[in-house]
Amino acid sequence: MGERMALVTGVVSRVKHVQLSSVLLIGHDEDSVVHDFGPEWCTYGQILTLTTNFVFAPWCLCTRERSSSFASARVIILQQLAQSERWWLPGRVDARLLFDRMPVKRRSVKGKGSLPPAASGDRLGTLPDDVLHHVLSFLPAQDAVRTCVLAHRWVHLWKSATSLQIVRRDVDGPRSVKAVREFVDHLLLLRGSSPLDTCKLSLSDFEEDDMSRMKLWIRHILMCKVRVLSLDICDHKLLDFSFCPALEVLEIDDSDLSCADNISSESLRCLSISRNCYFDEYSRTHIYAPNLHSLRLEIGNHRTPFLARMPSLMEAFITLCDSNRDYCESTYSGDCEDDSCFACYDIPSDTENCVLLQGLSEARNLALMADVEIFIFRRDLKSCPTFGSLKYLLLNEYWCVPADFSALAYMLEHSPILEKLTLQLFSEGPKFNVEMRGIFDPTERSAAISEYLKIVEVKCEVVDDRVLDVLKFLSKLGISGN
């Protein structure tokens, strides 16, 4: 047999809707299994790079579990094979096979493309279920459910949609839990455990006795294996998401997190908590999300949460506002030596006495913004974190006023591979009147600073004395404007 190396590269997102457990490649004699690709081969979105030194006929590519949906995956793969000279193919595969699954084709064999307007009657009804589900995903749940009366096809469609928006339907619509309770109860009960990808729950008016109901809803949503969850209501002690391994994205806005001891999930990739959330006044919430890639944390009220280590962190944007409760009357940067001081102490004893920075120390991109009164960052610096992966750092005036550059110097000296630093001074942006760029003078470069640091940007509204002080400090390090 003429053996030949075969190589295909492609993104197998094409088979994402296919339910199959394995793919078999079968040899010429139709009996021998040439290669058995396990289920991992069929994973959604996986880059497929497979090599095999067998020759096979395309019509022998088949599944153990033949199903109609597999037909589409098969022809796509065949198409791929047909395009490549590197595959030995006994006959030409018609590229048209690629489009076999298109429902329109069956309807308009002679019609060449779009149907005449007269036939447009219920054109929407001719669209595949996943297209209609996609449409439903852009509707508030009330509107989505109400489509059930449109036509026979729509009666149960909403139940299998993978996206749910339990939100106020319009500006005047009800926003209280009580007003929508019956609706949401029916909604969740009738759609049952049908899988969810994305869910937004946003009802801001609730009372104490609504809590248990909301807790039930959120648990139900999590049981539907939701991947992206956006909440602006939160219940006490509800934030242990560890029993929902599918959850990857969590956005929390406008929520009372004051009784949440932990926000915990191993599967979480993106977490966002807005400044409208309230943490507890006394005890510190612990955020345990070791696989986080992206973190956005705006701490407005009460205690700054404690961040556990996040080794895969790519980017973090941290903002601490002045209503933050972490201040100590006796000291500027913590360490008041009073064990009962909530702000200076109260950190898990098995950690390195850092509230935020140790958890952020493995980030690649980092933005640290704080009002000057807040001492959490100053306090954290005492435990000497190092930012070994940091390439891009954005800081505000907190780090370099009032004419105290020790914190800024610390960050520069402990970020060994930093490439770019941006200082955003006395202005929140996003537009700035003044934007300056500095470069290093190689002869004056301070040895303590990353040799990779190429760009320093300073952005502000006006160059006043405070900004001039910062520029002077930078020039001492060998950074000057270009």
Place this chain on the structure above:
Amino acid sequence: MAAPESGDGNNGAARMVTLISSDNTRFEVEAAAASLSQTLQLTILDGGGGGGDGIPLPNVDSATLSKVLEYCIKHAPAAANGGAPNATAVDRAELERFDNEFVNIDQSVLYSLIMAAHNLEIEGLQSLVAKKVADMIKGKSPMEIRRTLGFPDPTPEEQAEMNAHMLEYGWAYE
């Protein structure tokens, strides 16, 4: 990895590919724009669609394809930048303005676009057209939706079924 004999080289000028609509019109576009389609991306990655060959799209007519490509060409640069990070607010606003106007179209065109976007798997366009249909549904009564979407008037049986469902789904109408 592309087959070397495909001969349309990716150096210098942007690589072009040819797409052929159901009515045999040939469209030559930059590979980067056509690659917004997940379906085409596979073929293009493998060196297909160049030179005299072209990729036949037997289910997309030329009017729809030209509309689809208008979208792809506009969105290709932003997609190449990996989406938002490098785009300025101005660029984003411009794309948004383009998108809004783009779907301001006749319903039959919209449906053809939906099918084409679905089959070609152009993610951004799929969302754009789905959102457009959702906007046509939002806040309307069932009869209004039926009218807006061009459903034929319900037969008495259909009307009876609708009424029965309205009753059953009373909880969704409060």
